[in-house]
Amino acid sequence: MSREDGCGKIVSWARGILIALISLAFLFPFLCMLLVSLRSRVDAIQPERIFTAPLTLDNYRLAIGGDLGSYFVNSVAVALFTTLASLILGSLAAYGFARYQWEKREDRAFWILSQKFLPAMAVVIPYFLMASLFNLLDTRVLLVICYTAFNIPFTIWMMRGFIEDLPAELEEAAFMDGCTRLQTIRRIVLPLVLPGMTATAIFCVINSWNEFVFANFLTSIHAKTVPTSVMMYLSISGVKWGEMAATGVLAVLPVFAFAIGVQKYMIRGLTFGAVKG
Amino acid sequence: MATVSIREVVKKFGDLTVMHGVSIDIADGEFVVLVGPSGCGKSTLLRMIAGLEKITAGTVSIGGRVVNNLPPKDRDISMVFQNYALYPHMTVAENMSFSLTIAGTPEGEKKSRVAAAAEILGLGPLLDRFPRQLSGGQRQRVAMGRSIVRDPQVFLFDEPLSNLDAKLRVAMRAEIKSLHQRLNTTVVYVTHDQVEAMTMADKIVVLRSGRVEQIGGPLELYDDPCNRFVAQFIGSPAMNVLPASCRDGKLVLPGGAVLDAAPPALPDGAELLVGKRPEHVRLGGGGVPARVKVVEPTGSETCVLADLSGRDFVCVFRDRMPVRAGDAVSLSFAGGATYFFDKDTELRIR
Numbered sequence: 355m356s357r358e359d360g361c362g363k364i365v366s367w368a369r370g371i372l373i374a375l376i377s378l379a380f381l382f383p384f385l386c387m388l389l390v391s392l393r394s395r396v397d398a399i400q401p402e403r404i405f406t407a408p409l410t411l412d413n414y415r416l417a418i419g420g421d422l423g424s425y426f427v428n429s430v431a432v433a434l435f436t437t438l439a440s441l442i443l444g445s446l447a448a449y450g451f452a453r454y455q456w457e458k459r460e461d462r463a464f465w466i467l468s469q470k471f472l473p474a475m476a477v478v479i480p481y482f483l484m485a486s487l488f489n490l491l492d493t494r495v496l497l498v499i500c501y502t503a504f505n506i507p508f509t510i511w512m513m514r515g516f517i518e519d520l521p522a523e524l525e526e527a528a529f530m531d532g533c534t535r536l537q538t539i540r541r542i543v544l545p546l547v548l549p550g551m552t553a554t555a556i557f558c559v560i561n562s563w564n565e566f567v568f569a570n571f572l573t574s575i576h577a578k579t580v581p582t583s584v585m586m587y588l589s590i591s592g593v594k595w596g597e598m599a600a601t602g603v604l605a606v607l608p609v610f611a612f613a614i615g616v617q618k619y620m621i622r623g624l625t626f627g628a629v630k631g
Numbered sequence: 632m633a634t635v636s637i638r639e640v641v642k643k644f645g646d647l648t649v650m651h652g653v654s655i656d657i658a659d660g661e662f663v664v665l666v667g668p669s670g671c672g673k674s675t676l677l678r679m680i681a682g683l684e685k686i687t688a689g690t691v692s693i694g695g696r697v698v699n700n701l702p703p704k705d706r707d708i709s710m711v712f713q714n715y716a717l718y719p720h721m722t723v724a725e726n727m728s729f730s731l732t733i734a735g736t737p738e739g740e741k742k743s744r745v746a747a748a749a750e751i752l753g754l755g756p757l758l759d760r761f762p763r764q765l766s767g768g769q770r771q772r773v774a775m776g777r778s779i780v781r782d783p784q785v786f787l788f789d790e791p792l793s794n795l796d797a798k799l800r801v802a803m804r805a806e807i808k809s810l811h812q813r814l815n816t817t818v819v820y821v822t823h824d825q826v827e828a829m830t831m832a833d834k835i836v837v838l839r840s841g842r843v844e845q846i847g848g849p850l851e852l853y854d855d856p857c858n859r860f861v862a863q864f865i866g867s868p869a870m871n872v873l874p875a876s877c878r879d880g881k882l883v884l885p886g887g888a889v890l891d892a893a894p895p896a897l898p899d900g901a902e903l904l905v906g907k908r909p910e911h912v913r914l915g916g917g918g919v920p921a922r923v924k925v926v927e928p929t930g931s932e933t934c935v936l937a938d939l940s941g942r943d944f945v946c947v948f949r950d951r952m953p954v955r956a957g958d959a960v961s962l963s964f965a966g967g968a969t970y971f972f973d974k975d976t977e978l979r980i981r
């Protein structure tokens with residue numbers, strides 16, 4: 355074995371250990387949650403027994419036994435429609451920002467972004483009043499509207515970048531080939547920004563899935579989402595850590611599955627070869 | 632096939648006017664080349680014909696129909712972009728047939744037209760590849776293929792060869808030219824390379840800063856330029872231009888040396904510019920004394936840079952010349968054409 359080989363081995367080992375340490379740091383909270391979710395109620399609050407106490411699935415049984423099922427349905431529906439609405443509206447707006455010249459364009463782009471500066475807490479009371487005016491309280495539609503409003507600024511900014519990265523000549527070539535603007539968007543722009551759109555969609559789904567403030571204040575019975583279920587576990591007799599952790603683990607799984615499912619669309623460098631020699 | 636007629640076209644970008652009333656008539660089947668230095672507005676003019684850029688004033692007509700307000704898709708013209716602009720997510724065949732797909736052409740006809748175009752351009756084995764798997768020259772040919780499957784009224788080319796190496800450029804030049812002879816479609820071709828313009832054009836339009844300087848056949852522009860700009864832009868190496876004055880029926884350079892060429896009919900003492908193409912100068916024979924600075928033999932000809940009364944002067948000789956740097960020679964203006972330009976307006980004095 356040559357010296358270089360030895361060096362290479364050490365480097366690759368060191369890199370492996372480093373990656374493992376970093377992963378551990380990031381996964382640690384999740385591991386704790388997993389451990390807590392698998393212990394009985396008494397064991398869960400005794401840190402010294404957390405690694406040794408007997409395993410049990412009681413927490414999962416209790417969590418699923420409650421209303422969690424309908425919360426999941428609400429969360430999935432709200433996340434789905436929020437993501438669709440944000441992507442469609444946001445991408446079309448982003449196309450406008452990227453490809454049309456108009457007065458004060460950059461000012462307006464910044465104004466849209468500035469909507470993100472507002473904390474949800476600041477607007478939830480007005481939203482509550484407006485929703486009650488329109489008779490929308492405790493509906494999924496209301497959550498979709500609120501989440502879409504909060505997601506769109508971000509979608510516009512992400513998608514604008516991806517669209518501006520496409521050479522304008524590609525669209526002009528499509529015009530010359532007989533396409534209308536909409537045909538160009540559908541056949542040329544859309545396939546080429548799909549990786550960016552996928553990344554944006556993941557953010558939208560996660561934003562919507564994790565949202566707590568709106569969901570907690572604007573829903574009561576019918577439209578409750580998974581994050582609001584933590585409130586159920588704050589009882590008079592104390593915090594039910596085990597069930598809360600079990601719910602947490604269950605809540606992570608769909609997002610995880612979604613991210614893995616769409617990963618293959620996130621390939622980079624799709625436009626390579628379009629222009630230049 | 633169609634005529635293209637550009638009438639008094641003006642283009643403004645905001646407050647900036649980049650096109651000042653350009654008029655050009657292009658006959659059916661003609662190969663017209665727009666040349667000019669960088670930034671003179673060649674691409675802008677081409678894009679206005681294509682419909683990709685709004686026309687501020689004036690009209691553009693194709694086949695006798697004013698198209699100012701027609702979107703590109705309704706003009707029935709095709710364009711090859713400088714950077715090719717191939718659709719990266721489509722194969723070569725899909726790229727070439729995209730316009731037919733949009734037009735709703737039946738599969739069978741699409742296939743045969745793509746096959747025919749691929750045959751002309753030698754793209755047969757590449758039809759299933761993606762643009763990223765092609766070389767620069769192959770991409771260039773796909774871009775052309777995308778145009779010819781459509782059989783449009785007019786072909787537009789915007790510096791299609793500028794990304795290719797010198798050898799490929801010469802080959803593609805001939806290919807485009809023979810393609811034009813075969814299809815006989817009207818072509819508007821933009822380049823800033825005057826050699827490309829000379830070799831390919833039926834008609835050359837020389838542009839400068841958004842104005843037409845001169846329109847004519849390649850040899851017409853070479854033999855009979857209307858001003859100093861065209862004279863120096865067309866021809867390679869560029870025409871030599873020296874300041875001189877008329878004295879006693881002779882042309883005298885600022886240093887006092889006398890040129891052996893007849894002056895134009897101007898009053899005694901008038902100042903003017905004298906132009907001489909490098910290939911029209913002879914050595915010896917009672918010419919102006921000069922000193923050789925650099926000799927560049929290219930094999931077929933000899934290029935000599937000389938110092939003539941303190942100014943650089945380029946000559947090209949068809950023969951091998953027994954001169955070396957530092958030699959004193961005499962340059963004769965007697966053979967070939969000598970051109971005269973007004974000192975201020977730089978217009979030709981005939």
Ligand SMILES: Nc1ncnc2c1ncn2[C@@H]1O[C@H](COP(=O)(O)OP(=O)(O)OP(=O)(O)O)[C@@H](O)[C@H]1O
Pocket residue numbers: 644647649667668669670671672673674675676823
């Ligand atoms: N979108 C635009 N906004 C403002 N000015 C522009 C725009 N497009 C072009 N111009 C200006 O118009 C002039 C002509 O540009 P154009 O691209 O037509 O030049 P060109 O002759 O094609 O040059 P090149 O040989 O470098 O391609 C230039 O001065 C350029 O700066």
Ligand SMILES: [Mg+2]
Pocket residue numbers: 673674675
């Ligand atoms: Mg240009």
